[in-house]
Amino acid sequence: MTTDGRPTNDDLRAWDDDHVWHPFAPMSAFREERVPVVVDAEGFELVDTDGRRYVDGVSSLWCNVHGHRVSEIDAAVRHQLDRVAHSTLLGLASGPSADFAKRLVDVLPAGLTRVFYSDAGATAVEAALKMVVQYHCQKPNPDPPGQRRLFVSLDEAYHGDTIGSVSVGRTEGFHRVFDGLLFDTLKVPAPVALRTPDGLDRRAYLDWCADEMERVVRENGERLAGFVIEPLVQGAAGILVQPEGYLKRVREVTAELAIPLVADEVAVGFGKTGTMFACEQEDVRPDVLCLGKGISGGYLPLAATVTTDEIFNAFLGDPSRGRTFFHGHTYTGNALACAAGIASLDLFERDAVLDNVVEIAGVMAARLDVLVDHPHVAEVRQRGVMVGVELVRDRNGLVPFERSHRLGHQVVLEARRRGVIVRPLGDVVVLMPAVGMPADVVERLCEATVESIDVVTRRAAASS
Numbered sequence: 408m409t410t411d412g413r414p415t416n417d418d419l420r421a422w423d424d425d426h427v428w429h430p431f432a433p434m435s436a437f438r439e440e441r442v443p444v445v446v447d448a449e450g451f452e453l454v455d456t457d458g459r460r461y462v463d464g465v466s467s468l469w470c471n472v473h474g475h476r477v478s479e480i481d482a483a484v485r486h487q488l489d490r491v492a493h494s495t496l497l498g499l500a501s502g503p504s505a506d507f508a509k510r511l512v513d514v515l516p517a518g519l520t521r522v523f524y525s526d527a528g529a530t531a532v533e534a535a536l537k538m539v540v541q542y543h544c545q546k547p548n549p550d551p552p553g554q555r556r557l558f559v560s561l562d563e564a565y566h567g568d569t570i571g572s573v574s575v576g577r578t579e580g581f582h583r584v585f586d587g588l589l590f591d592t593l594k595v596p597a598p599v600a601l602r603t604p605d606g607l608d609r610r611a612y613l614d615w616c617a618d619e620m621e622r623v624v625r626e627n628g629e630r631l632a633g634f635v636i637e638p639l640v641q642g643a644a645g646i647l648v649q650p651e652g653y654l655k656r657v658r659e660v661t662a663e664l665a666i667p668l669v670a671d672e673v674a675v676g677f678g679k680t681g682t683m684f685a686c687e688q689e690d691v692r693p694d695v696l697c698l699g700k701g702i703s704g705g706y707l708p709l710a711a712t713v714t715t716d717e718i719f720n721a722f723l724g725d726p727s728r729g730r731t732f733f734h735g736h737t738y739t740g741n742a743l744a745c746a747a748g749i750a751s752l753d754l755f756e757r758d759a760v761l762d763n764v765v766e767i768a769g770v771m772a773a774r775l776d777v778l779v780d781h782p783h784v785a786e787v788r789q790r791g792v793m794v795g796v797e798l799v800r801d802r803n804g805l806v807p808f809e810r811s812h813r814l815g816h817q818v819v820l821e822a823r824r825r826g827v828i829v830r831p832l833g834d835v836v837v838l839m840p841a842v843g844m845p846a847d848v849v850e851r852l853c854e855a856t857v858e859s860i861d862v863v864t865r866r867a868a869a870s871s
Contacts, residue, residue: 471705504740528673528699529567646795704751
């Protein structure tokens with residue numbers, strides 16, 4: 408400890424090693440790597456205990472929007488602190504949560520009018536699943552209890568880490584030990600065509616994926632509670648970009664069969680694909696929209712499950728009928744988080760953030776184009792500011808590097824030496840800058856990433 412009682416940098420690192428269990432981290436290796444301990448930030452950079460600065464190339468896990476220490480958001484949170492930091496929505500209303508709900512509805516696709524708050528993307532999805540199951544039992548022509556309990560989602564989907572969200576977004580490497588706890592779901596093939604079955608070219612395989620989706624939905628229509636999808640891009644699957652028209656076809660089929668469409672925009676929402684919400688790009692209005700990450704500008708935990716009057720009205724009636732949605736969270740609609748969210752929406756408009764997304768997405772495409780023909784890059788996938796670079800030993804046969812190499816992780820370490828933070832999804836290197844990041848900082852991010860990929864893949868190829 409310092410003389411004024413504050414912990415030293417060595418204290419913080421020791422206490423992190425001794426007490427903090429980091430998410431998605433192999434802790435035995437993690438502790439040996441002396442990861443940066445972030446203690447400060449400015450603009451689009453993070454600062455560690457040694458004073459080193461890093462470009463925040465993954466927007467602090469895909470949630471930072473306008474940068475760090477944004478004066479307008481800081482002021483909004485401080486102003487709210489002078490009034491009330493938190494009050495419950497169980498039995499009470501809250502000024503900031505009502506204000507923010509109206510502001511959200513004003514920018515969401517028309518018809519999404521009812522905002523149910525929670526605290527994380529996974530809880531937003533969990534609420535959506537329970538909501539639509541109960542809706543089917545209480546809608547004007549209800550289905551018998553238990554008839555509609557089945558959900559459809561895409562292969563390699565990721566929707567969060569609660570039991571319900573894992574059930575619809577099961578990833579083999581993460582979740583195999585929980586098999587007995589998860590409920591059954593139906594999977595349809597992810598519409599991506601880097602690797603195709605023998606006899607099918609890229610176009611034919613994508614057509615088959617769409618046809619197979621429709622077949623599964625039609626054959627199981629009377630049992631389906633809902634269809635859950637990450638619109639346009641499957642983020643945690645490795646930035647898998649869906650072909651144009653796929654989302655619209657999902658909406659057309661589910662609408663025809665009166666199957667609620669649950670759009671998980673936790674990762675893709677708030678500008679990251681180029682429009683405020685990804686669904687807008689194919690003129691799709693889901694029945695339920697899940698939001699998180701960027702909803703508060705990346706400042707505070709907040710999420711929302713937004714739905715239609717039709718679904719909301721199925722929960723109305725005399726309390727004695729038991730139609731209530733018995734679900735909630737202690738910090739539902741937290742005043743500080745809602746204040747930050749309101750300020751963030753103001754900045755979207757004032758700073759023309761969506762125009763900035765178009766500009767910096769173009770910068771990323773241009774600067775990463777050098778990787779398109781790289782001998783150890785299978786594919787560069789991009790939608791808006793969401794980019795995934797898949798690394799392979801041999802691009803011609805799409806032969807992967809051995810898992811023991813941890814190539815994606817090695818790129819992260821190399822980029823960190825260059826003052827840039829990126830994130831691996833296996834051997835897919837992910838870049839996802841804040842949508843408000845200026846073009847010159849994006850240039851630095853891309854340059855360091857290209858250099859790091861080149862150094863690491865050449866070293867790995869030479870050593871084997």
